[in-house]
Amino acid sequence: MEINEEEEIRRLLESQYIDVLPPQRLKVSIMRTIEFINTFKELCFLYTKGTLYLLGQWKTEGGES
Amino acid sequence: MLPENNFFLTLASTFITDLISTMPEKDSSDKDLIFSFQKTRSNKIFEVIYDRYSSFVYRKCLLMTDSETDAQDLTQEIWIKVYFALDTFRFESKFSTWLSRITINRRINHLKRIGKLAFSEGIEESENGSLPNINNCLDVTKLLSRLSIETKALLTLKYVDGLSYEEIADITGIGISAVKMRIARAKKELIRYSTGTNSKNL
Numbered sequence: 001m002e003i004n005e006e007e008e009i010r011r012l013l014e015s016q017y018i019d020v021l022p023p024q025r026l027k028v029s030i031m032r033t034i035e036f037i038n039t040f041k042e043l044c045f046l047y048t049k050g051t052l053y054l055l056g057q058w059k060t061e062g063g064e065s
Numbered sequence: 066m067l068p069e070n071n072f073f074l075t076l077a078s079t080f081i082t083d084l085i086s087t088m089p090e091k092d093s094s095d096k097d098l099i100f101s102f103q104k105t106r107s108n109k110i111f112e113v114i115y116d117r118y119s120s121f122v123y124r125k126c127l128l129m130t131d132s133e134t135d136a137q138d139l140t141q142e143i144w145i146k147v148y149f150a151l152d153t154f155r156f157e158s159k160f161s162t163w164l165s166r167i168t169i170n171r172r173i174n175h176l177k178r179i180g181k182l183a184f185s186e187g188i189e190e191s192e193n194g195s196l197p198n199i200n201n202c203l204d205v206t207k208l209l210s211r212l213s214i215e216t217k218a219l220l221t222l223k224y225v226d227g228l229s230y231e232e233i234a235d236i237t238g239i240g241i242s243a244v245k246m247r248i249a250r251a252k253k254e255l256i257r258y259s260t261g262t263n264s265k266n267l
Contacts, residue, residue, distance in 0.1 A: 009255055010224040013128060013217075016209060022123035026137050027115060030144045031108060037145070 095160040103152055111148060118161070119144075122168050128221045129172045131210065135179070143171045169226055173236055176218065208255070216251045223248050 052058040093101075095114075102110040122143055126136040146167055154163055209217060222228045222236070230248075234241040 005252070005256060006224055009220065009252060012255055013209070013221060013225055014124070017124045017127045020120075020124060020127060022119045022140060023137070026123075026140060027112070027119065030115070030141050031112065033141065033145055034108070034111075034148050037149075 096156060099151060099154060099156075099160060103154075111151075114147075115144060118164060121161070122164070125168055125221070125225065126172060128225060129176060129214075129218055131214070131217075135175075139172060139175050142175060143168055146171060165226060169222065169228070169236065173218070176214070212251055212254075216247055219244060219248050220251055220255075 049058060093113075095117075098110055098114050101107070102114065119140070123136060123140050126139040126143070127133070130136045130139060147164065150167070154160070212220070219233060219237070222233045223230075228236070230241050230244050234244045237244070
């Protein structure tokens with residue numbers, strides 16, 4: 001009985017949007033945002049690396065400047 | 066035996082075969098896809114994962130927000146979080162379970178942040194002191210739109226996401242007894258509506 005009730009409520013709630021799909025432009029927007037964040041992170045890394053290099057503080061994994 | 070000048074061709078062919086074998090196909094298992102993504106950080110693989118689970122996430126966001134714009138904002142936020150957190154996925158649970166957990170937390174945080182969700186310990190009541198009369202509702206959408214967004218969020222967490230009362234109390238920050246009471250009242254109304262509709266249809 002309890003299980004049937006739970007199933008009925010779940011069905012009622014989900015029935016509103018059962019055939020709804022996310023718009024294609026949402027995927028494009030998500031992928032663009034991810035690419036933007038990745039590019040921004042890369043630029044920040046390069047900027048930090050460049051600054052530290054100019055200051056003579058950049059060290060490779062081996063410990064050499 | 067291959068001639069010597071074919072050595073590089075053989076090497077290239079082996080490399081390409083290896084590369085193709087590590088590229089998952091659309092019908093690959095979640096585990097293969099995620100493992101490949103963790104190795105390569107390929108956006109193409111992420112798109113396959115997105116295509117597989119985008120509806121799952123989007124529908125849950127729609128259920129909570131009742132607004133396409135909010136649901137799309139929220140879906141975008143969730144998938145960006147998934148992209149950068151996928152490296153930390155250790156295959157200790159199913160991917161869908163892990164994704165569900167992220168989706169639930171993000172949904173609640175997003176709704177709280179934009180001020181659409183403000184849980185309180187009290188039981189919400191309409192002006193005349195009872196829950197909204199939903200017997201006259203014509204369809205499910207109208208019926209559910211009469212419930213407050215908080216009550217709908219609680220019902221979604223309980224019956225669609227399958228969380229326990231303790232987990233819901235933990236996520237929403239309200240007491241277990243308040244959660245139980247609000248869900249029980251909303252459930253009673255929904256069942257009454259559902260039974261009424263079914264009997265009318267017979």
